[in-house]
Amino acid sequence: MSLSSSSVQTQRKRKLSSENCDIGQKRRNPKVNLRLEIPTTTEKSLDDETDVSGADSLFDDIFDELSEVDGSSMTSVNPPSTILSKDSCSSEKLPSSLPDNPLAFRTLSSKTCKPIPGLFFDPSVLVPTEIAAEVLEFCMKTYFSGQNANVNQVMLFERASTTSDEIPSHVNSSSSGLPSQLHTLLASLSTLLLPHLPSAIHSLVFPASSASSSTTSPNLHRARQAIINLYRPGEGITPHVDLLRRFGDGIVGVSFGSGCVMEFRKVRDGEKVPESYATPSTDSKAVDITQQGPETAQEDDGACDLYLPERSVIVMSADARYRWTHGIPRRKWDYVEDLGVGWVEDSANNATDGVSNHGGLGRWLERGTRLSITFRFLLPGAEVVGPSSDDES
Numbered sequence: 001m002s003l004s005s006s007s008v009q010t011q012r013k014r015k016l017s018s019e020n021c022d023i024g025q026k027r028r029n030p031k032v033n034l035r036l037e038i039p040t041t042t043e044k045s046l047d048d049e050t051d052v053s054g055a056d057s058l059f060d061d062i063f064d065e066l067s068e069v070d071g072s073s074m075t076s077v078n079p080p081s082t083i084l085s086k087d088s089c090s091s092e093k094l095p096s097s098l099p100d101n102p103l104a105f106r107t108l109s110s111k112t113c114k115p116i117p118g119l120f121f122d123p124s125v126l127v128p129t130e131i132a133a134e135v136l137e138f139c140m141k142t143y144f145s146g147q148n149a150n151v152n153q154v155m156l157f158e159r160a161s162t163t164s165d166e167i168p169s170h171v172n173s174s175s176s177g178l179p180s181q182l183h184t185l186l187a188s189l190s191t192l193l194l195p196h197l198p199s200a201i202h203s204l205v206f207p208a209s210s211a212s213s214s215t216t217s218p219n220l221h222r223a224r225q226a227i228i229n230l231y232r233p234g235e236g237i238t239p240h241v242d243l244l245r246r247f248g249d250g251i252v253g254v255s256f257g258s259g260c261v262m263e264f265r266k267v268r269d270g271e272k273v274p275e276s277y278a279t280p281s282t283d284s285k286a287v288d289i290t291q292q293g294p295e296t297a298q299e300d301d302g303a304c305d306l307y308l309p310e311r312s313v314i315v316m317s318a319d320a321r322y323r324w325t326h327g328i329p330r331r332k333w334d335y336v337e338d339l340g341v342g343w344v345e346d347s348a349n350n351a352t353d354g355v356s357n358h359g360g361l362g363r364w365l366e367r368g369t370r371l372s373i374t375f376r377f378l379l380p381g382a383e384v385v386g387p388s389s390d391d392e393s
């Protein structure tokens with residue numbers, strides 16, 4: 001296969017048609033175009049991800065590997081002992097940073113839930129408006145309009161670095177694999193998250209830019225993938241764990257254009273895990289659920305729903321990456337208990353389109369079109385995702 005950028009379109013993702021890949025939701029598979037851009041360095045095909053049956057054993061493999069490589073990453077993000085309840089954050093402005101306890105900022109949720117080890121989410125940590133606008137405009141124009149109007153997922157791959165230096169700004173997209181807008185975004189994320197992430201996690205997700213990471217991060221010489229998903233209102237993504245044998249630890253996701261609720265569910269012992277890239281999709285049951293009232297909040301240590309406002313960032317590592325699924329329910333409205341400091345739309349005016357207050361406990365937020373960019377690192381041997389007849393990518 002050529003090593004230069006190439007573009008492949010497929011109709012849909014193989015894995016998503018498999019019923020045993022679903023947890024909790026049945027999904028239909030709309031015709032979806034997937035665009036893949038692959039500047040790569042080796043030629044090994046990775047279309048071997050079909051066995052999702054022994055989730056536990058896969059987890060064990062991964063944990064063994066991780067502890068060999070960098071055991072510290074698994075322990076550096078323990079959950080805080082305190083949980084911010086709905087009340088504790090609805091009445092007062094949260095501090096803009098809490099470096100010693102980043103996991104406490106999981107407050108924009110439709111349910112109050114306990115911290116997930118390895119999940120960083122702070123609704124006050126937002127990508128600067130100008131950078132977000134530039135990335136969104138670039139992605140929409142480049143990947144999702146004109147003849148790509150029915151594409152909803154694009155994967156870009158960046159070559160593994162051969163030195164410990166960050167890719168310099170003069171290196172253009174054709175040689176690095178990522179467009180300059182995504183390099184700008186990555187640089188901004190690295191700076192933005194530096195005071196918030198434990199240093200081991202910062203090194204894991206920004207291996208080339210963390211001073212301490214140049215020799216220690218297992219991701220330093222791994223190729224990076226950026227997956228760009230576009231969700232029209234009502235669309236979501238089936239709960240899943242990102243491919244265990246393809247991607248390493250340390251995943252960063254950014255929301256653009258609209259917020260949405262992301263649901264996290266703890267994988268139970270012995271549970272079959274949907275392990276997939278997954279593709280945004282809609283569903284015939286995506287209706288206006290404001291007519292049905294908010295879900296009853298339930299105490300469940302293994303469930304956590306977070307509202308991710310536009311420009312917000314999540315970082316998943318350790319348990320959050322390996323032992324919890326994440327997914328986005330297919331619906332057009334999200335019920336959000338606490339708008340908190342991350343809420344940037346016109347919350348002063350309850351009558352604003354897309355924001356309606358039903359009963360004062362929370363708000364229904366109408367989803368707009370959301371674009372997300374998720375950065376992950378390919379595991380050794382996974383540097384190439386070649387187009388193949390049944391590649392699920």
Ligand SMILES: O=C(O)CCC(=O)C(=O)O
Pocket residue numbers: 227229237242253254276277278326372373374
């Ligand atoms: O849209 C998102 O934020 C999540 C995307 C995702 O989980 C994936 O592509 O694996």
Ligand SMILES: [Fe+2]
Pocket residue numbers: 240241242277326
């Ligand atoms: Fe994912």
